[in-house]
Amino acid sequence: MINKKRVNKVTKLTVASAIAFSALAQPLGTLVTVKAAEVPATAKAESKLLQSTGLKASVPVTFENTQFTSTAEGIPGWSGATVSTTAVNIIESASLGTRKADGSFDIDTSNIKPNGQGGFRITAKGTPRMPAIQQIIDTVPGVTYKISYKVKTISGDSPAIQSALAYTHCIAGSGSDVVFIIGQGIGPIESLGTVLSLTGTFTASSIKTPITLGTTPYFKGRETGSYSRYTSVVDYFDISLTATSTGSITSPTINTVTDNDTVVTGTGVAGKTARIELPDGTFRTGTVGNDGKYSIEIPKQAKDKVIKVLLYDGQGNVSPEASTTVIASTVAPPTINTVTTDDVVVKGTGIPGATVTVTIAGQDRTATVGQDGNYSVTIPAQAVGTEITAKQTLNGKTSDPVSTTVTQGTVAAPTIDNVTTDDEKVTGTGINGATVTVKVGNQDYTATVENNRYSIDIAKQPVGTEITAKQTLNGETSSSVSTTVTQGTVAAPTIDNVTTDDEKVTGTGINGATVTVKVGNQDYTATVENNRYSIDIAKQPVGTEITAKQTLNGETSSSVSTTVTQGTVAAPTIDNVTTDDEKVTGTGING
The missing domain is CATH 2.60.120.260 (Galactose-binding domain-like)
Structure with a gap:
């Protein structure tokens, strides 16, 4: 056989x-x-037609x-x-x-x-x-x-x-x-x-x-x-x-391929062979159906790899190549940078070309991710605790959302009202809900701001004492401000009794204060020491008005006054009186 x-x-x-x-x-x-x-002859004829x-x-x-x-x-x-x-x-x-x-x-x-x-x-x-x-x-x-x-x-x-x-x-x-x-x-x-x-x-x-x-x-x-x-x-x-090739076939199309796909699909001339070239240089083939579509199985490919396709008929005729770049089957979410109460822009990173949607209280704002991978969206300043979400869309696929909560930005320093030696409170303005810390010497005092005001009890302080204040809100603390205690109300000095015998005006005052005594149109001054002052004057007649005031740390007290009273009265003299006299005469003080 x-x-x-x-x-x-x-x-x-x-x-x-x-x-x-x-x-x-x-x-x-x-x-x-x-x-x-x-x-075959039919193939020759078709080839000849294409060549023509x-x-x-x-x-x-x-x-x-x-x-x-x-x-x-x-x-x-x-x-x-x-x-x-x-x-x-x-x-x-x-x-x-x-x-x-x-x-x-x-x-x-x-x-x-x-x-x-x-x-x-x-x-x-x-x-x-x-x-x-x-x-x-x-x-x-x-x-x-x-x-x-x-x-x-x-x-x-x-x-x-x-x-x-x-x-x-x-x-x-x-x-x-x-x-x-x-x-x-x-x-x-x-x-x-x-x-x-x-x-x-x-x-x-x-x-x-x-x-x-x-x-x-x-x-x-x-x-x-x-x-x-x-x-x-x-x-x-x-x-x-x-x-x-001898002649050209119309270029095929290739549908989007993701990194999770195991089939490449597209369209082409019915009856032609579709050849898929994978990124590793290997090929897969299939036939375009009567409906003008092809479907060819492939292994999963990595994102950003390029897949090519061309058509041929076995008779020398080939199409131009079409290609697509493998995309991710899921889109990774964008990132959101920290947003504080100071910010009026939300920033973050995403996939270049993707559309990022930022949502605040149900309102959407969008931006396109730049080629550098960054995006920014303008927003109004937000309160602490406000939730901000972001997602990105690329090639019809949308990522899961990510979110952040607005944190406290820069906290403005409080103010301190003027504090004098008379005051037993420190007061000022601040941010509602903030905790104000006032420091006097080494002692801290705190209070909560209500209606934009705070008030803290302290002991009276001498002139020149430094008082500082700062406020803390949502974990953020402001810079400190300070003030120096100034002189409060200065009490008036006292004037001791002045008689016609006296050649001094004396009294009490505040140590270190300058006492000004006025007699007629003449001013006399002295400094208070050991709570006393003494000013030399000429003897004054009964009824003369004497005023006094004292000045301390630039503040002057109200005036006090006194009137010169009679001093010691000398005995009169009696002239000799005889049996003949019907008068007694002598000398005395006029009046």
Whole structure:
């Protein structure tokens, strides 16, 4: 019984072998490009229609690590391979092993080494399997890709068959899907070191396509034993990959994706394949339904990551990319800075571009968060204990609210009314409900402000005593104010009795006070010592008015007065009286 699959496979291998032999038989400089199978006639017609409109779409594609930087374990993005020299579709993986001391990696009996100049150097020994390096790229079925690179032969010891020392191969795909892109003899002896630029194209038939670069020494025959005789050293560099679609499909849309979503949805042309590119460079595909919608499962993605989508039809037509940035499934609440009774602006932080809503007593006020992440909302000054809430909205999602309570701001200092030596109370103004603390000497006295006034009992204080006051409200204390006790009412001095005999006016007064005595139009002064004063005057007749007042610390008392009274009265004299006299005469005080 014949195994049809086996027959088909053998047939394809034979075709591939023929391709390889044909390539090897080409003269130096010939570029061989083998295209994929023809697309159906309907696809051709659609492609032709799109081309006639002049529409083209660039397809994002790139090689990884085209500088061929390496680690001890290998060359990231690239793997080793070997390719049959008789059938290029027979490609097998080959371990690169670990990096050797000279920076090279072994591939079978050959080796490859990053050349430090944006490429690699391959030392190819003639064997039935040529050494190669391979990378699997993401491709769009139906799209044509162009691979370009440069090669330079460093050395070779094979006979100069058709003036070439080595052969470079570029192969797309694997197994039955192999496309032989480039097969080129390089490096004639007389031009070692000459740079040769090569380009080839292939049309992708799947979403993943291996690209293999292989090198073999140029040899004349394929008889066993001839392979191991020769070695060629070739540099590869400036390796690039581009793709352009035949025509353009209308760009799809992509709906908002949150960090909690596991499905990407959007719209596009019915029947086309939607390809989702995730932030890690991997892809997911799905078909746009007859309703023009697609839905493709994905792993959850982190906030701020970018997801891209394009459409293709497998016939070379691709849409421009659409993209979206992953947003948070929930919006974090904003912050509110401390708000005091002094403040007329609420400030805080939020997500740039979000709308912050500040609510006070049921009234909303809004502001947009700036690019610096800050917001500010103007408000009237609020009383202590007022609750203020804030929430923010972004992309139709609103955060939970946060709140703060208004605290006491700056407390104004109280006032102190004038305090004199007469006073037994300290009074002044303050903030209703505040506690006023009055300090006299080392003694504190407190009272609560009511109707904007306070009153505190104290003992009478001498002139010059300092009194301070401060007030505390809701845990905040004002600065202190102070006053100095001034002189109160000065009592009038006393005047001792003054007689016609006296040449002094005396009396009592306040120690240190200046007593002013007025006799007629004449003023006399003296200072009170030991509560007494004494002022010299001329003797005054009976009835003379004498006034006195005293001044202390700038305050003057009322006046007191007295009238000079009769002093001691001398006895009269009697003249001699005889028997003849009928009169008694003598001297006395007039009146």
